[in-house]
Each structure stands twice: as structure tokens, then as C-alpha cells.
Amino acid sequence: SSTLALSKDQRQEEEKVQGGASDGAAATGGGNGNKGVVVSYWGVEPAKITKEDGTEWKWNCFRPWETYTSNTTIDLKKHHAPVTWMDKMAFWTVKALRLPTDIFFQKRYGCRAMMLETVAAVPGMVGGMLLHCQSLRRFEHSGGWIKALLEEAENERMHLMTFMEVSKPRWYERALVFAVQGVFFNAYFLAYLVSPKMAHRIVGYLEEEAIHSYTEFLKELDNGNIENVPAPAIALDYWRLPPGSTLRDVVMVVRADEAHHRDVNHFASDIHCQGLELKAAPAPVGYH
Amino acid sequence: SSTLALSKDQRQEEEKVQGGASDGAAATGGGNGNKGVVVSYWGVEPAKITKEDGTEWKWNCFRPWETYTSNTTIDLKKHHAPVTWMDKMAFWTVKALRLPTDIFFQKRYGCRAMMLETVAAVPGMVGGMLLHCQSLRRFEHSGGWIKALLEEAENERMHLMTFMEVSKPRWYERALVFAVQGVFFNAYFLAYLVSPKMAHRIVGYLEEEAIHSYTEFLKELDNGNIENVPAPAIALDYWRLPPGSTLRDVVMVVRADEAHHRDVNHFASDIHCQGLELKAAPAPVGYH
Numbered sequence A, B: 001s002s003t004l005a006l007s008k009d010q011r012q013e014e015e016k017v018q019g020g021a022s023d024g025a026a027a028t029g030g031g032n033g034n035k036g037v038v039v040s041y042w043g044v045e046p047a048k049i050t051k052e053d054g055t056e057w058k059w060n061c062f063r064p065w066e067t068y069t070s071n072t073t074i075d076l077k078k079h080h081a082p083v084t085w086m087d088k089m090a091f092w093t094v095k096a097l098r099l100p101t102d103i104f105f106q107k108r109y110g111c112r113a114m115m116l117e118t119v120a121a122v123p124g125m126v127g128g129m130l131l132h133c134q135s136l137r138r139f140e141h142s143g144g145w146i147k148a149l150l151e152e153a154e155n156e157r158m159h160l161m162t163f164m165e166v167s168k169p170r171w172y173e174r175a176l177v178f179a180v181q182g183v184f185f186n187a188y189f190l191a192y193l194v195s196p197k198m199a200h201r202i203v204g205y206l207e208e209e210a211i212h213s214y215t216e217f218l219k220e221l222d223n224g225n226i227e228n229v230p231a232p233a234i235a236l237d238y239w240r241l242p243p244g245s246t247l248r249d250v251v252m253v254v255r256a257d258e259a260h261h262r263d264v265n266h267f268a269s270d271i272h273c274q275g276l277e278l279k280a281a282p283a284p285v286g287y288h
């Protein structure tokens, strides 16, 4: 059965009565109490995973088969020209959001990346969650779109986990993220309920802006204004980067991720524009 | 670039102006218009996946490496004896929910399974989503719990996708699911915000009840009151069941899944009971 390290003052919890055990798997960790260890009655333990080189896999947030080699040859210039009034509204919404962002961050691209990734991970989760609930309500398959959108959310979260190793948030930045998430989550949730077509279009345009600011980030790294520090350990494993990779390499693969998200979201919006539901087209699961 | 089969009356969408393409990947499908095919400008295409036997993988909702062989030796009798007032409230909430459910479904276990799986897939999604947002707000890793809970939600959705092949919902059952989801999603969302400890405990007890009703389902199959039809194709692939498997085999592996969910959720509640956050213990990712 699994063990869970706990501080000593939580020891009394170990004595908790656990009823109904029909085999020897019941909590027997009482004797270890003084060492501050609880044996879990439930026996849930994550499988031990090893890397290709035999060392222990140290990430709980992603597993070896979820890592990938980024396709950085992706076309960074693709753009959906706003045609319909809905496109235009989405386009100008994003442009309007960019202005205060540019003013706030100026050329602090590391900080900007870290902060904006906290927002970027919201749409995929909201969309995936709503499609999941829809799939349940309608007794219908989602065509893989739940997975594709949740994968996007996880990918964005990994961007955040990576950039927070490079740039540490200050207390007022944390407060800002808190407030922005509250507003953005609810706004995107409502937008997705009202018009998934427009919601995906907005994300498509947000990703186009993300590509732009990561390109600016690269310029600042190249002209020496931002120090090209070594890539964090999590980035080496997540994107299978070679040892010795740097922040520049990380920004390159993150930018490629954003281009993939751009494609997925504009594509999703296109499907809706054609009067179809997302499940009409197989989802680009594993499109990196 | 990817193709997307569309009905002819949506052809005009193909002519949509797409700007900014810097290479030959732009929409060039106009010539195929009369055949009702659109070439996607975005080039997002799910990777072609083949089964071990070389045939094409036909499921978009899960991929070969997400299938598993169920561990049906799991102890079905484990129980968390309600001790604290919170345990007791969770326990009696679930018992109270069971009464109307028993009255409504009587011995229609196939229908019951299908209907209740639409509800069962909600908690994992809500919990995963809230932990995801928390991870973003706090710039913190979740210890794998986001993934573990989203995996649970997906697993429950696959239960639904399986049972709906066996039992078809009638219109008033669809209406009921609609209403119940609306109430349950919001109730669980609020419960998880107020007390994740209690929310996971409730799910733990719900899963104990699920084990019980799947055991009753098995009895009805064994005494011939419910016909032991062949297992749906999706079940064969998802749980890697041998050809010729039946509904009984499916109920066996689904019941084992519920026992795993029971363990995960009681364990999560236990972690909270010890005054810790979930990330203090590595999540049982891939615990089937």
C-alpha cells in the first residue's frame, strides 16, 4: 500500500477508524506514526515510471508518452483575414486587449510570457469542459474535440510551468492574475455558450498575437537585452530538448505550440462557420 | 492539407478569403467544390493511428495507449466508515440520493447504468477544471491531480459511450439527464469550491453505491433477467477485451473502474482531512 509523508502533528489522523476492510490492505501504518508516515488504506499509488535512460521520471504533470519533439517548421505567418462581422469583432477584441498588455509589460517579455500563459490555459479547459458536458447530455461522441481542447489547456499550463522557472511573479502580479482569471474565465465561458464559433475565432487571433510577442521575445534574446539562460529542466523533458538547450530554444518551441493552437482554433471556428458541429470533423488530437 | 467532407450547400464557404498565407498551404480546394470537399487552410489533421493488428484505429475519443486491461481483482468491499460529521453528511447525502434512484429505475440496470454515467462524469471534470485554474492562479504544480481527475472524467464518459450502445435513451430520459446535469454540475462545483474534502468524500460514497448497483446488474445478467448481449465494439477496444466478450464482461470491468474511482476520491478526501492539499501526495495518474 502507498505511503504518504506527513508532518508529525497530523499523526492523529492515522488512527482514524477505517471500516469494512475485507483483506490485509487496511491501514497498518500506526506503528510508523512517530516517523510521520501514513500508510494509505486506499492503496492508490502512481505507477513508477522511468525515463528512456533508466532514471526515475520526475514529473507528475505529464508522462513520457505525452512529451514530443516540436515541429518548429510550422508556418508562423498564417492568418485568418477577418471577413464576417463576427470575425471582425473577434479580431478587434483581441487587438483591443493587446494595447493595455503592451503598455503594461513594455519589453519585459519573460514576465509577459509567464503572465499571459495563466490566461492562455483557460479557453482549452472551458471548451473541453463544455463539450464534455454536451457529450454527456446528448449521449454523443465528441469526435475527439474534448481531448484536443483539454490537451491544449495542458500544453498552455506547461508553458506556464516552464516560464515560471525563468521569471518569478511578484505579489501584485499574482493579484493581477487572480483578478484577470476571474474575469476571463467567466467571459470565455459565456462566449463559448453563446457562440463557440466566435470563441474559437478569438482564441485563434490571441494565438496570432502570441506568436508575434514570442517573435519579439526572440529578438530581445538575440540582441542581448534578455539573458539567454539555460532552459529549465521541465522544458528539456517536455519538449525533448537536447542537454544544453537555452531559453531561446524554449521560446522557439513554445511559439510553434502557439502556431498549432492558432490552427486548431481557427479550424474549429471554420467548422462552426460552415454550420457544422465540431464532431463533424475529427479533432486534431496530438497535433503539436 | 486536411480535407473535410461537407454537404454541397456549404460550398460557398470554401470561397472565403483567407489572407496572409506565405506558402502553398492556402486553401486550394475550390476545384473540389462540386464534390462537396473543403481543403482546410489550417492543415490540422489528426495523425493516422493503426491498431496492433495493422487495421485503422477508429476511435477519436481515446487512443491505443489510453486503453488498458482492467484489474478486476480490486477489493470491491473497501469502505470508508463515516466518522466525522462531514463524513456522515457525505454518506447520508449519497444514501438519500440513492432512494429516489432505486425507485425510478427499479431493476432496469442497463438503463440505470447509462443514465447515471452521465452524472458520474461530472465530478472529475469539475475537480480537474478547478485544480487547473488554481494551478494557474498560484503558479504551482498540481502534483498530477488535474490529470488524474480529468482521466476519471474521461473514463466515466467512456462508460456512457459503452452503455448507450446497449440501452437507448428515450426522450423523457434525455430531458431528465439535461435537468439533472444542470443541478448536479452546479451543486458539485459549489461543493468543490467550499469543501473539496467533502466533495471527494461524496464521490467516494457515490462510487461505493455504483459498485453495489453493478453487482446487482451482474446478478440480473446471471439469472437471465437481462440478456447477456455481445459487448459493444468500443468496449472491446477500450478495455482490450477478447473477441466474443459479453455485456457481463463489460459490467465487470466497469465495476472495477468504479472501485478505482472510489479509492482515488476517498484518498483525495483523506489528504484534505490531514490538512494538506492534494499536491502533497503524488496523484494516482493511470490508476485503473
Ligand SMILES: [Fe+2]
Pocket (backbone or CB within 6 Å): A117, A120, A155, A156, A159, A254, A258
Ligand atoms: Fe502558451
Ligand SMILES: [Fe+2]
Pocket (backbone or CB within 6 Å): A120, A156, A207, A210, A257, A258, A261
Ligand atoms: Fe497558445
Ligand SMILES: [Fe+2]
Pocket (backbone or CB within 6 Å): B117, B120, B155, B156, B159, B254, B258
Ligand atoms: Fe462509471
Ligand SMILES: [Fe+2]
Pocket (backbone or CB within 6 Å): B120, B156, B207, B210, B257, B258, B261
Ligand atoms: Fe465512477
